[in-house]
Amino acid sequence: MRLLYSTILSLGAIASAHYTFPNLIVNGITTADWVNVRKTNNFNTQAPVTDVKSADFRCYTSETQATASTINVAAGSQLGIKSNGNIYHPGVINVYMAKAPGNVSTWDGSGNVWFKVYQISAVTDGGNTITFPGSNIPSISFTIPKNLPSGQYLVRVEQIALHSASTYGGAQFYISCGQINVTGGGSGNPGPLVAIPGVYTGNEPGILINIYWPIPTTYVQPGPAVWSG
Numbered sequence: 001m002r003l004l005y006s007t008i009l010s011l012g013a014i015a016s017a018h019y020t021f022p023n024l025i026v027n028g029i030t031t032a033d034w035v036n037v038r039k040t041n042n043f044n045t046q047a048p049v050t051d052v053k054s055a056d057f058r059c060y061t062s063e064t065q066a067t068a069s070t071i072n073v074a075a076g077s078q079l080g081i082k083s084n085g086n087i088y089h090p091g092v093i094n095v096y097m098a099k100a101p102g103n104v105s106t107w108d109g110s111g112n113v114w115f116k117v118y119q120i121s122a123v124t125d126g127g128n129t130i131t132f133p134g135s136n137i138p139s140i141s142f143t144i145p146k147n148l149p150s151g152q153y154l155v156r157v158e159q160i161a162l163h164s165a166s167t168y169g170g171a172q173f174y175i176s177c178g179q180i181n182v183t184g185g186g187s188g189n190p191g192p193l194v195a196i197p198g199v200y201t202g203n204e205p206g207i208l209i210n211i212y213w214p215i216p217t218t219y220v221q222p223g224p225a226v227w228s229g
Contacts, residue, residue, distance in 0.1 A: 018046035025080025048172035089161030145229025147188030
């Protein structure tokens with residue numbers, strides 16, 4: 001009985017360490033769960049994606065087939081993305097956007113259409129320590145570039161948990177896609193553009209990495225450069 005009880009406790013602890021991103025924060029107000037964010041397959045299990053080449057690596061909706069309501073966000077304003085609990089695991093964060101050719105609710109985000117608008121990387125000091133400013137926080141926020149063209153977009157967050165990333169496929173990706181309509185935008189040309197999946201192979205030094213020993217002397221953030229407009 002003791003072993004069974006310990007196993008149940010361990011499984012509970014593992015589950016509680018996982019998370020989803022079901023909310024946006026617009027004009028300082030947190031939207032309801034899965035209203036402006038497409039409900040992901042893991043809305044109950046909170047299990048991560050580990051295959052960077054899978055269809056689920058884009059928006060994680062192969063089972064739910066979810067779309068969402070689209071919310072207006074002004075160019076140049078702050079947009080937040082909220083976890084259902086603290087972003088627990090040590091790791092880094094990327095936020096990508098992709099402009100829909102029409103109604104974003106009917107668009108799957110395929111093709112070389114994604115560009116990075118925000119990231120939180122790791123901090124290193126030559127091999128003494130590595131720290132993760134994007135961990136143990138409840139949400140992230142960033143500025144929608146003022147020069148971003150108006151229109152409907154998918155906004156995709158990924159937190160790359162690196163605690164088990166020392167073997168291929170060990171990195172855990174916590175993903176969701178929100179739907180926004182950017183208003184008052186400009187005439188910028190976002191890029192570089194990448195496909196998701198396709199942006200990573202899984203062998204990148206920022207994805208296949210042992211963060212514990214030897215302590216990395218540097219960290220290379222996966223993905224393209226941030227487009228700030």
